[in-house]
Amino acid sequence: MASSVPSIQDRTLNFDFDILNAQFNHNGRYFLKLSVKNPMFGVDGISVRLNDAEPGQEKDEAEEQTDIVEQTDIDALSTFQNHKFTFLLPRGFCKNDEQHDVFLLLEAFSLPADSSAAGHKVGEAKFAIYPRTNAPRINLKAKHHEDLYNYSGIMTLLRTLSTESISMHCGRIKYHVSFHDNRDKAPQPPRQPTPPVRQPQPRTPTPPPQPRRVRTPTPSPPPPREPTPPPREPTPPRREEPPSRLDFHVESPVPTDGPARRTTDSALGDWQKPGMYDSGFAHVAVPGKTELYVILHGARNLPALEDGRQPLPFVAVKTRSDELANRPAQGTTRTPMQATHLPWWEEGVNVVMPESGAQDDALMLTVADSPTKQVLVQYELPVHHLKPFHQYHLELVKHSKASKDGARLYATVIRKHSVLPRHPTFMYCGLEVFLRAMERPVENPVGPLVAVARIVPDYHNYKEDVLMASPRSANVTLMTVTFPSPHPSSFIVPQHQKGGYPQVSLAARPDEQPVWNHSYLFHHSRDNATIFSPTSALVIEYYPASSVVSESSWHMRSPIGFSSILLDQDVYHALTSEPGRLGVRVDGLLIQVCISSSILMSVYTGCS
Incomplete structure (x- = not known):
């Protein structure tokens, strides 16, 4: 039928x-x-x-x-x-x-x-x-x-x-x-x-x-038009932009182009140590400075080494000024446990630069092999393209003979200034949420968990249409940026975005009782305009980190559960009261399994 x-x-x-x-x-x-x-x-x-x-x-x-x-x-x-x-x-x-x-x-x-x-x-x-x-x-x-x-x-x-x-x-x-x-x-x-x-x-x-x-x-779409040969020239780049269009990936031991470059930076040791925020993390930069906080998720299609072997990759993060002055990286990741073209890190690095020269500087992300220090691919991201205090989810793509489909690095980047701007319409700059840890051990661990948080203006419809649907994705929109000359339009933040403006955390470990200690800041004008209304809510969804990076894309899907807090006038009064001016702690926040109405576990969280 x-x-x-x-x-x-x-x-x-x-x-x-x-x-x-x-x-x-x-x-x-x-x-x-x-x-x-x-x-x-x-x-x-x-x-x-x-x-x-x-x-x-x-x-x-x-x-x-x-x-x-x-x-x-x-x-x-x-x-x-x-x-x-x-x-x-x-x-x-x-x-x-x-x-x-x-x-x-x-x-x-x-x-x-x-x-x-x-x-x-x-x-x-x-x-x-x-x-x-x-x-x-x-x-x-x-x-x-x-x-x-x-x-x-x-x-x-x-x-x-x-x-x-x-x-x-x-x-x-x-x-x-x-x-x-x-x-x-x-x-x-x-x-x-x-x-x-x-x-x-x-x-x-x-x-x-x-x-x-x-x-x-x-x-x-070129097929309906008569002059078919001219439109076919730009077809390959369009086909490569969305990661979901890449149907397969073969790990081919193709060496890098030309003589291999070397780096003097080294990967961090102790892979099992959890990567998370430093105790001194702040949402604003030190006065006189600009900071870039980078979460390095993973990569794919990395080229092979000169001798054809698979690399043991890590990422070194610095500024272009650091590179020109031969200064070491301000932070590096650890290496995977074995050589691969498809590494997964889920680690954060903070980069600091003078505020006066930030507009002309760039973020340098260098993927290199740890044993040989051979540079596999390097991305140079101009700082002036980044809107302050917005969490960008980026797919950085660089094509070469060694990687015709493009070596792809997946990263989340936040540019921080020393002062949070305030719009005169609102009495507040934004909403800060600190996610601590699971309150009790998980009965059936599924590995490290990534927590995706967002503000939704209509919680009841969002729960019915999105949260209770199965299977589903996290609606975290990837911005694909092509190098060596990234176009400014790749960084435009849409005013109307389906699923709001979600923010992702680092992967929480240990598996049995995950600890995040992750702080979110909801500062976008649309979030500020809709919070503290009768139907708005904070929603936190939990995704297994092991299923995020695949051979074809970086895509969060099939959450194990979600938590929610209504952001109504009662919450606003609690946060603006004298006892709550330093924040309100919420213990025992329930996590609801997405495929049923049962309660799986609970977490500690706080709002300010």
């Missing part, structure tokens, strides 16, 4: 979005603009019709807007006359890959009392049309007369403060949505030929597709 259902990219689809009502945080005159987005496809072939218009009455556009409503009571619900929007999506617009993310962008605009004046944008929200990773789940086996999903919900409108791009609530929309095959009999023939019209450009007699074809930016 599955074979009788066409794949998603072979379907002409209808996306119905009905705005049931709206409520804004301030009285005034408002209207909404809705637009369907697919960055890899453009807007070719999309059309929209309002309310219950007949097939054939749609407009050949990818966006439409409501009428104007006036809210005079802050507690009142507003309804629109133009409230139901049906977007017709051509074949190929939705695809089963990692690039064609189709979503609805809903923007709210406020109009001044003077009707002749132009309105300004006050907020926005997004709805993922395809693929769906949370409710409503999509039924890809749905037949022609069935819905792929049919759902009602409430969508929060967020407004952005221009000063520091801080997002705050400005209203909410109650909606009903459905996604299904196009069931219009009359207009279906014109809808289906739209993708083929993209290929033969000499067909000027078809006016609707041709003008839209000119407006569309050059699409990324």
Whole structure:
């Protein structure tokens, strides 16, 4: 039966979005603009019709807007006359890959009392049309007369403060949505030929597709376009960027390019000693200094030694100024227990540099073989690319003849200044959380554990849609950075990121009763804007470190459990009270197993 259902990219689809009502945080005159987005496809072939218009009455556009409503009571619900929007999506617009993310962008605009004046944008929200990773789940086996999903919900409108791009609530929309095959009999023939019209450009007699074809930016997927040879040139780098696209990896003893370089730095000894924060760790740098804290997770595709043997790798960390002055590394890792092209470290190193010259300096990460001191690969990361106090999760890639797929180093980097900036809107700079240790021994140890912490604005939905799903990943987004010339765009921190801005810890040991002693700082403007609200929470998820680095990627999946603390007004009052000004300790925080509702163990933690 599955074979009788066409794949998603072979379907002409209808996306119905009905705005049931709206409520804004301030009285005034408002209207909404809705637009369907697919960055890899453009807007070719999309059309929209309002309310219950007949097939054939749609407009050949990818966006439409409501009428104007006036809210005079802050507690009142507003309804629109133009409230139901049906977007017709051509074949190929939705695809089963990692690039064609189709979503609805809903923007709210406020109009001044003077009707002749132009309105300004006050907020926005997004709805993922395809693929769906949370409710409503999509039924890809749905037949022609069935819905792929049919759902009602409430969508929060967020407004952005221009000063520091801080997002705050400005209203909410109650909606009903459905996604299904196009069931219009009359207009279906014109809808289906739209993708083929993209290929033969000499067909000027078809006016609707041709003008839209000119407006569309050059699409990324080359197959639909006629001049196939030129787009194939950039194909290899695109294929190598996402780690999940590398289907296999063969450890090939290929020596490094040219004469081997040597390092004077040495690896640390005593592999069994746990790598964790120093007792003097702080979230801010010493006055007059800039600090970079680096967690080195692992690497893969490392080249072999000159004689073809596998290396026993370690990482030396220093600044470019240290390198030019022939100073030793400010920190190094230990080596794995045996030679490998796929090492795993999970160790932290702190690097200090003068604040005055930090913008022109760089972080040097050198992977070398411990016995021979042969340099395997080196990465030079400009400091000015890093946003202060943001925890970057990086995949550093460097291609060479010895490693055609690219030698890849996985690291988490935090740039620290001597002062935490404070936005005038908030009474606080951020939330610090110190995770100590398991309170009792683990009955069935699974090895060292990495703790991933994040602030979620709506804990109940996050728990239902994410925490209780199995299997699942940690939603820790890797930023792939290609060397020797990393592009600044690789370090842009998105303002809207699925799963928030998670922070990872070092792997906790011993296995029987893990000890983290790890401190998190949640300072991002979006986290500050949503904490201490009725539904916000701190969520800590626990992942076995042994399953993080594989031959194809660095990817945290299948947590053993999670802990949560609601960050409501009671927590805020406790933290700002006189007894809690130095922090609030929480003992016996329960860890819930992800595959059931039972309690596995408990931990010590603290907030300040």
